[in-house]
Amino acid sequence: MDEILKQTLLYDFYGELLTEHQKEIYEQAVLEDYSLSEIAKEAGISRQGVHDMIKRCTKTLEGYEEKLHLVEKFVSVKQKVSEIDELLENYEHQDEKDLIAKVKRISGEIIEEL
Amino acid sequence: MDEILKQTLLYDFYGELLTEHQKEIYEQAVLEDYSLSEIAKEAGISRQGVHDMIKRCTKTLEGYEEKLHLVEKFVSVKQKVSEIDELLENYEHQDEKDLIAKVKRISGEIIEEL
Numbered sequence: 001m002d003e004i005l006k007q008t009l010l011y012d013f014y015g016e017l018l019t020e021h022q023k024e025i026y027e028q029a030v031l032e033d034y035s036l037s038e039i040a041k042e043a044g045i046s047r048q049g050v051h052d053m054i055k056r057c058t059k060t061l062e063g064y065e066e067k068l069h070l071v072e073k074f075v076s077v078k079q080k081v082s083e084i085d086e087l088l089e090n091y092e093h094q095d096e097k098d099l100i101a102k103v104k105r106i107s108g109e110i111i112e113e114l
Numbered sequence: 115m116d117e118i119l120k121q122t123l124l125y126d127f128y129g130e131l132l133t134e135h136q137k138e139i140y141e142q143a144v145l146e147d148y149s150l151s152e153i154a155k156e157a158g159i160s161r162q163g164v165h166d167m168i169k170r171c172t173k174t175l176e177g178y179e180e181k182l183h184l185v186e187k188f189v190s191v192k193q194k195v196s197e198i199d200e201l202l203e204n205y206e207h208q209d210e211k212d213l214i215a216k217v218k219r220i221s222g223e224i225i226e227e228l
Binding site (some may be wrong): 069082084088107 | 127128130131172178181182184188191192194195200203205210214216217218221222224225228
C-alpha cells in the first residue's frame, strides 16, 4: 500500500488517540501535505522537531495497528463489499443463481471476518 | 445492547491495549463468567481488587470506544451485511430487479460507512 494512503488510514482509525497538538502537526504534514518548514514556522518549533513528532506519531499509530489490526480488517471488508457492488453492477450479463451464490459467499466471508 | 455483549465486543476490539494481567482478569470475569471470589483466589488479590480492576478495564475500553467508535461502526456494517445475506436467502420469492436494487443500496451504504 502507498505510504501516504497507509498513514491516512492509520490516522482515520486511530488519530483520536493522539494529543491535539500531535493531531494538528500530523494533519498538516500527511493530510494537507504542507512542507516541514511551513509547519515548523507555523507551530514555532524547529524543522527537526516537526520531523521527529511526525515520526513519533506514525510509530504510535502503527503500534495501535500492530495490536488491533483494525485497518487491515477494514480494508479487507471494504474490498469484499466493493466486489459485491461490482457483481451487482453487471448482473444483467450473468446467470442469476450463479450471481446470488457468489454474493452470498462473499457476504458470508465478511460476516465471519467481522 | 446487553451489558455482557457490550463488554465482550469492547474487549474483542480494544482488549489488546490492556496489560497481560488486566486481560487475564477481564477474560475470566467477562468472557468465562467466573465469580469475583474465584478470580481473587486464583490471582492472589482481594475480591475488591478484582472488582476495581474490572471496573477500571471497562472504563479504559469504553474510553477507546468513545474516541474511536469502531465497535459502533463494525456493528452497523455487520448488521447491513446480514441484511444482504437474508435478502439473498429468500431470493426465490422476490423480484430479481428489486432484489438487486435493495442489495446494491445496502452495499453502497456500507462502503460509505467504511
